[in-house]
């Protein structure tokens with residue numbers, strides 16, 4: 001697994017909310033078309049790091065970064081970086097799904113329409129493909145014009161996955177995507193990850209150790225704003241190098 005291409009690379013990356021430094025000196029490499037999980041106790045900076053990858057934290061006025069965060073060798077914090085383009089390449093699925101108060105179809109077509117240049121036939125095709133990939137097609141194919149808000153929580157989350165993949169992203173960031181879901185909906189999201197991991201670079205934050213072990217190829221353990229250990233998931237769960245990792249994975253704290 002060591003030979004795969006590096007998609008995302010951070011070097012001495014620091015992140016501040018005002019005076020509060022949430023990330024300290026994060027250096028890691030995320031492999032292309034692999035699944036990387038971030039684990040660690042609450043408040044240790046996992047989501048902050050995840051949101052840094054598509055500059056979602058930019059909206060927070062007092063936030064500040066230094067160090068490097070590169071995608072395909074380009075520093076995404078370069079002042080010349082086009083953040084709108086970046087977010088097309090790096091999609092995101094949140095803990096709580098927020099469909100737009102529009103139809104199921106429109107939820108997926110919305111971003112594509114903003115981009116322009118997509119015919120109705122192409123749009124129909126992309127909507128169907130995205131819903132098939134997120135395993136929602138069979139459930140909604142006869143009611144694409146109904147409001148997305150009428151879907152169950154699990155269906156809404158899969159709709160948000162479909163919305164993200166419709167933009168054909170290279171990277172998908174998932175911030176605790178299953179924490180509000182029942183076991184069956186969780187399984188469907190995990191199946192999406194397993195089935196399509198060859199198509200995307202997926203980075204997932206999860207509090208669920210079993211989930212990290214099941215779905216990811218690599219795992220990073222964060223603690224108090226620092227990356228304690230990063231390795232293959234196999235190594236992290238069976239033979240971690242650091243005592244803190246072992247203690248956390250075995251449930252001794254957190």
Ligand SMILES: Nc1ncnc2c1ncn2[C@@H]1O[C@H](COP(=O)(O)OP(=O)(O)OP(=O)(O)O)[C@@H](O)[C@H]1O
Pocket residue numbers: 017020022040041042043044045046047048049060
């Ligand atoms: N918008 C914000 N403004 C100020 N501080 C924030 C903000 N978001 C997070 N923080 C702080 O940054 C630190 C890291 O938070 P972060 O949400 O990244 O941790 P986390 O590991 O993802 O936690 P959890 O597992 O509970 O989601 C915490 O001290 C948190 O209070």
